[in-house]
Structures are given as structure tokens and as C-alpha cells.
Amino acid sequence: MNTNEKVFEVRTNRLGRFELYQNGKLVQKVCRTCGKVKLASEFLRYTQGHYRPDCHECFNKWQRKYIQENRDLRTVYRQRNRAREVGAPDNYNLEDYLELKAFANGRCMISGKKTDNLQVEHVQTLSKRVLGSTKGNIILVCEEVNQAKRDMSLFEFLQSERSRGLVDREQLERTIRYLADANGMTPQEYLDFLYRAEELAKDIKEFFENENKAN
Structure with missing residues (x-):
């Protein structure tokens, strides 16, 4: 077998989405949120090293929404606590x-x-x-x-x-x-x-x- 030969393999991850590997290395995957096929470099990694299921763009959107929603919730709780006091x-x-x-x-x-x-x-x-x-x-x-x-x-x-x-x-x-x-x-x-x-x-x-x- 030629060691320079590019061997591609399609796998299915635990979420049932397809991932494309080249010589055992992930090169493309489908974002869980937007459903688009993107390069592996467009996905963040967990500290353990494996890729997140959402692309960088979708993860950032989710993170901003999460932070805002929790900020709003804290505001509500603070006002309720002030009234309760x-x-x-x-x-x-x-x-x-x-x-x-x-x-x-x-x-x-x-x-x-x-x-x-x-x-x-x-x-x-x-x-x-x-x-x-x-x-x-x-x-x-x-x-x-x-x-x-x-x-x-x-x-x-x-x-x-x-x-x-x-x-x-x-x-x-x-x-x-x-x-x-x-x-x-x-x-x-x-x-x-x-x-x-x-x-x-x-x-x-x-x-x-x-x-x-x-x-």
C-alpha cells in the first residue's frame, strides 16, 4: 500500500451524524445545530480533545443566548428577593x-x-x-x-x-x-x-x- 495514498472513510458518530475521515483523521463533520457540513477546524474541542457537536459559529450563538438568559433570570430573582425581604x-x-x-x-x-x-x-x-x-x-x-x-x-x-x-x-x-x-x-x-x-x-x-x- 502506498503510504502517501489518501484513504477516506465515512463514519457515523453517536448522534447519528456523518463524519469524514482521511487516513484516520477527522476532516469534515456535520454541525448538530445548523446541519451544515464543515471542516473539522471549524469545531471547538473539549478539554479531553474530542470535537464538540456544534460548529464554532453555532456554539458562540448558543453561549451568548445562554449568558443573556441567565443574566435576565438573575435580574428577576434579585428583584423578587428584594420584594420578599x-x-x-x-x-x-x-x-x-x-x-x-x-x-x-x-x-x-x-x-x-x-x-x-x-x-x-x-x-x-x-x-x-x-x-x-x-x-x-x-x-x-x-x-x-x-x-x-x-x-x-x-x-x-x-x-x-x-x-x-x-x-x-x-x-x-x-x-x-x-x-x-x-x-x-x-x-x-x-x-x-x-x-x-x-x-x-x-x-x-x-x-x-x-x-x-x-x-
């Missing part, structure tokens, strides 16, 4: 958050500013222990709005000097409509709901203050 409702979930991100589309939900650094903010602050981390009480805002609003409810923020130059009326109206619709309300019903939540928060605060004085 103060005894407020904490039923926000990943689907709610992904819908919110899709609506915001990279824009602050109060100022309308386009940014890559949207931050989670509560319409009514968690410290008031009424609305908590729920679908009607979480929005995404830019850093400037987040820092200015701080411990204020949305109503308090809009009436304060801190909101000067940070509120886009059209964007705010879109946000109110979105939050209302997400909770099966009209915009006016949602605003009335927020107002009642503020009144309830005041009653709760007064109750605990009176309890402390009595003790």
Missing part, C-alpha cells in the same frame, strides 16, 4: 421581564433616552411594601432617571424637581398604556390603582409609626 408581593417572572425588555427596546421608559444600560426601577418603591416586584410595578429606566428617582414613587418623582428634564411625556404615556394593558386595565384604571396603592402605603406607614410610639 420587605414583605411585599414578589410574583414577577422571566416572561414578564422579557416582555418588558421587548417593549422598552433599549429606551428609558420615562425619558425615552436610548441606552445600553437600562436599569430596573419600581413604579412604587419597594420600601412602601405594597406593590412589590410585580408586573404592574417594574419598569426599565436609564441611569440618570434611576439615580434621580431613587426612593420616590412615580407620582412623587413627577411632581419633584428631580424630574426636571428627565421626562418625555409621549414616552411616559406609552409606558402607562403598556403597564395598564399588561394588567388588564385602562390607563385611567391603572393610574387609579397606583393612587390607591400610594394611599395604602401611607396608611401602613402611619400604622407602624403609631405602633412604635405606643411601644
Whole structure:
């Protein structure tokens, strides 16, 4: 047998996909994800040395998606834990958050500013222990709005000097409509709901203050 002769062999891997070998060395294989035949050099290797089932391009896409999804999930868990710590409702979930991100589309939900650094903010602050981390009480805002609003409810923020130059009326109206619709309300019903939540928060605060004085 000529030692320089190229001997090709087609094998089937454990996933049932074909692999092409030349003189015992893998030269081509089918990507598990995209289904395309690619050179072996287009596949990453495990630390043990054998090739991954997905090509480099598909693996990178999967990795980016995995990192983003887990980042989103951590964000949701963090907001739920914050609400739980103060005894407020904490039923926000990943689907709610992904819908919110899709609506915001990279824009602050109060100022309308386009940014890559949207931050989670509560319409009514968690410290008031009424609305908590729920679908009607979480929005995404830019850093400037987040820092200015701080411990204020949305109503308090809009009436304060801190909101000067940070509120886009059209964007705010879109946000109110979105939050209302997400909770099966009209915009006016949602605003009335927020107002009642503020009144309830005041009653709760007064109750605990009176309890402390009595003790």
C-alpha cells in the first residue's frame, strides 16, 4: 500500500451524524445545530480533545443566548428577593421581564433616552411594601432617571424637581398604556390603582409609626 495514498472513510458518530475521515483523521463533520457540513477546524474541542457537536459559529450563538438568559433570570430573582425581604408581593417572572425588555427596546421608559444600560426601577418603591416586584410595578429606566428617582414613587418623582428634564411625556404615556394593558386595565384604571396603592402605603406607614410610639 502506498503510504502517501489518501484513504477516506465515512463514519457515523453517536448522534447519528456523518463524519469524514482521511487516513484516520477527522476532516469534515456535520454541525448538530445548523446541519451544515464543515471542516473539522471549524469545531471547538473539549478539554479531553474530542470535537464538540456544534460548529464554532453555532456554539458562540448558543453561549451568548445562554449568558443573556441567565443574566435576565438573575435580574428577576434579585428583584423578587428584594420584594420578599420587605414583605411585599414578589410574583414577577422571566416572561414578564422579557416582555418588558421587548417593549422598552433599549429606551428609558420615562425619558425615552436610548441606552445600553437600562436599569430596573419600581413604579412604587419597594420600601412602601405594597406593590412589590410585580408586573404592574417594574419598569426599565436609564441611569440618570434611576439615580434621580431613587426612593420616590412615580407620582412623587413627577411632581419633584428631580424630574426636571428627565421626562418625555409621549414616552411616559406609552409606558402607562403598556403597564395598564399588561394588567388588564385602562390607563385611567391603572393610574387609579397606583393612587390607591400610594394611599395604602401611607396608611401602613402611619400604622407602624403609631405602633412604635405606643411601644
